[in-house]
Amino acid sequence: MQTAANKVEHLYVHVPFCAAKCNYCAFYSEAGSAAKMGDYVDAVVKELELVTANLVRGGVGGREDVPPVQPTTVFFGGGTPSLLPTPLMRRLLAAVAGTTNGLPAGGTDVPACEWTIECNPSTVSTEKAKLFREFGVNRISMGVQALNDDLLQRIGRIHTVAAAVGSYEKLRRAGFENINLDLMFGLPGQTMDHWRATLRRAIQLQPEHVSTYCLILEEDTPFWSLLGQGAIKPDDELELALYETAIETLAAAGYRQYEVSNFARPGRECRHNIAYWEGKDYLGLGPSACSTVGHHRWQNLPDLNAYIESLVRPAGPVGRVPVADEEQLTPELRAAERAAFGMRMNAGVPVDLVRGRWDKQIAGLLSAELVQWRNGRLAPTKRGLLFADEVAAEFL
Numbered sequence: 001m002q003t004a005a006n007k008v009e010h011l012y013v014h015v016p017f018c019a020a021k022c023n024y025c026a027f028y029s030e031a032g033s034a035a036k037m038g039d040y041v042d043a044v045v046k047e048l049e050l051v052t053a054n055l056v057r058g059g060v061g062g063r064e065d066v067p068p069v070q071p072t073t074v075f076f077g078g079g080t081p082s083l084l085p086t087p088l089m090r091r092l093l094a095a096v097a098g099t100t101n102g103l104p105a106g107g108t109d110v111p112a113c114e115w116t117i118e119c120n121p122s123t124v125s126t127e128k129a130k131l132f133r134e135f136g137v138n139r140i141s142m143g144v145q146a147l148n149d150d151l152l153q154r155i156g157r158i159h160t161v162a163a164a165v166g167s168y169e170k171l172r173r174a175g176f177e178n179i180n181l182d183l184m185f186g187l188p189g190q191t192m193d194h195w196r197a198t199l200r201r202a203i204q205l206q207p208e209h210v211s212t213y214c215l216i217l218e219e220d221t222p223f224w225s226l227l228g229q230g231a232i233k234p235d236d237e238l239e240l241a242l243y244e245t246a247i248e249t250l251a252a253a254g255y256r257q258y259e260v261s262n263f264a265r266p267g268r269e270c271r272h273n274i275a276y277w278e279g280k281d282y283l284g285l286g287p288s289a290c291s292t293v294g295h296h297r298w299q300n301l302p303d304l305n306a307y308i309e310s311l312v313r314p315a316g317p318v319g320r321v322p323v324a325d326e327e328q329l330t331p332e333l334r335a336a337e338r339a340a341f342g343m344r345m346n347a348g349v350p351v352d353l354v355r356g357r358w359d360k361q362i363a364g365l366l367s368a369e370l371v372q373w374r375n376g377r378l379a380p381t382k383r384g385l386l387f388a389d390e391v392a393a394e395f396l
Contacts, residue, residue, distance in 0.1 A: 011071040011073070011099070013077070015077070015079045017083050032304075037085065041091055044092060082120060114271045115138055116272060143157075144164045144181045155184070181202050183246075199250070209262070209268050278341075348380060349379075
């Protein structure tokens with residue numbers, strides 16, 4: 001395993017603000033005033049300054065410096081990053097752009113830096129789209145989730161189908177040539193006809209990338225409460241049929257499945273997410289963001305107020321990032337994680353990573369026709385992708 005490189009090439013920025021909380025969402029987010037959003041941007045810029053200055057991270061035990069941050073991928077997730085007002089977004093983009101090796105908007109087909117921003121259709125404006133392009137953002141991931149107004153209302157989304165299509169068209173007019181659409185299946189009340197119609201409409205828009213996620217019922221969400229009340233009843237057989245329909249429909253439209261939930265036109269796979277699945281080092285900024293550098297992993301405290309206080313209004317002369325938890329990772333654990341996450345991808349993992357470590361487990365998976373040896377790699381079969389969690393568990 002190659003870890004603790006001399007630079008960190010993958011940067012995640014967590015923007016914790018949402019206009020409204022979706023009924024299924026368990027990610028850390030909250031409503032935010034303009035003042036709090038401003039303090040948040042100040043804090044992220046400060047955290048980035050500390051890291052790029054290669055200072056010892058306060059609150060991480062003082063045991064390890066973070067190598068220089070020179071991203072080849074950047075991902076703004078949330079929350080709803082596109083909710084930030086334009087002046088604050090400009091300041092945040094400028095701070096991050098200073099660390100990248102990216103090309104200006106309109107660069108080559110394979111830019112030095114893949115820069116993704118997640119957007120909610122209701123918060124996409126022509127002004128913000130142009131701003132993104134100005135700073136070299138070259139990939140948009142839009143949380144459409146469904147292309148049926150009744151289903152959108154049921155899951156708590158604040159946009160309509162018309163708004164989603166309109167926002168997509170704004171992004172195209174602004175010059176974006178790499179757009180992902182997030183879609184969900186297994187939603188309460190969703191039928192096969194609903195799903196087929198959503199897939200057809202999404203394909204008509206011709207995005208470069210499509211992500212399809214099965215609804216997961218998480219604790220501390222409205223849907224979890226409805227599950228306890230018996231108002232929601234998951235249907236495993238239907239969910240499997242919906243997933244297989246997505247695979248078949250998207251393949252017929254020219255989208256190659258390269259990971260359990262992700263489909264792309266050739267060359268449009270998400271480089272940032274592939275870095276996670278390949279066990280690369282990454283740095284997370286913002287409240288609740290996770291980082292893994294070398295054999296050290298930590299998570300920032302999922303508390304926006306504490307995050308701001310520690311960085312913007314610290315007790316000492318230098319801000320410190322409030323850390324919720326941290327751990328030292330053994331080489332064996334990093335290898336196990338690499339193998340487990342690698343089983344989510346069609347490409348699988350190199351033979352050298354797994355042979356001699358999990359021979360017994362691999363023999364069982366081969367016998368069950370869940371994995372196969374292919375081109376010097378251990379890769380999941382089509383059936384193995386359907387049971388990716390069970391396959392991954394054999395390595396952990």
